[in-house]
Amino acid sequence: SQTIHQWPATLVQPVGSPLSLECTVEGTSNPNLYWYRQAAGRGLQLLFYSVGIGQISSEVPQNLSASRPQDRQFILSSKKLLLSDSGFYLCAWSGAGTGGTEAFFGQGTRLTVV
Amino acid sequence: AQKITQTQPGMFVQEKEAVTLDCTYDTSDPSYGLFWYKQPSSGEMIFLIYQGSYDQQNATEGRYSLNFQKARKSANLVISASQLGDSAMYFCAMREGSGGSYIPTFGRGTSLIVHP
Secondary structure, eight states, X not given: OOEEEEEXXXXXXXXTOOEEEEEEEESOSSOEEXXXXXXXXXXXXXXEEEXXXXXXXXXXXXXXXXXXXXXXXEEEEESSOXXXXXXXXXXXXXXXXXXXXXXXXXXXXXXXXX | OOSEEOOOSEEEEETTOOEEEOOXXXXXXXXXXXXXXXXXXXXXXXXXXXXXTTOSSOOEETTEEEEEETTTTEEEEEEOXXXXXXXXXXXXXXXXXXXXXXXXXXXXXXXXXEEO
């Protein structure tokens, strides 16, 4: 069966420090991968998505970047965190192509920038 | 313009009663999928139910059913016989079918509280 792992679960980082959040998927190949951010009490904002290795699309100009070095690995990074980067970050995957499959989410990372 | 609209920021329901959470969507794509997710306080997003734009019948999954009214572009979630464990945020989402990576777009969510 397919599983998705996201870590760390919580993170407190000072302003100006770098960030690296990692997400890996098991049990499937060539998944579509997504990074979402959820501000407190808000919906999910799509940050990045990827349909293949090295293929990253950004939905919103950010202080963040994403990379997909392997088929089932998706990394969210920042060189210098801002206070506004605080939030709940969720990684998700879905089946490749245009099928009607749902997106499956990781457990999320609660990031607090201080 | 928002593609997914959830107009109820909060809902309250008595245990064992049914509750309907509203969702309207906006798309010109004839092929799309509609989803509902539950997010408990732990933060994980739990998939509940899916409805395809070409599906003739409303989707059902246990106590969850999706009231799909295509002409009105609404996809309301009905939870029958509410349980205390149903207290959570609920998100409606849509994936459009053509020309792209079929990215899920989410509404702002509805907070459901089930009273004993």
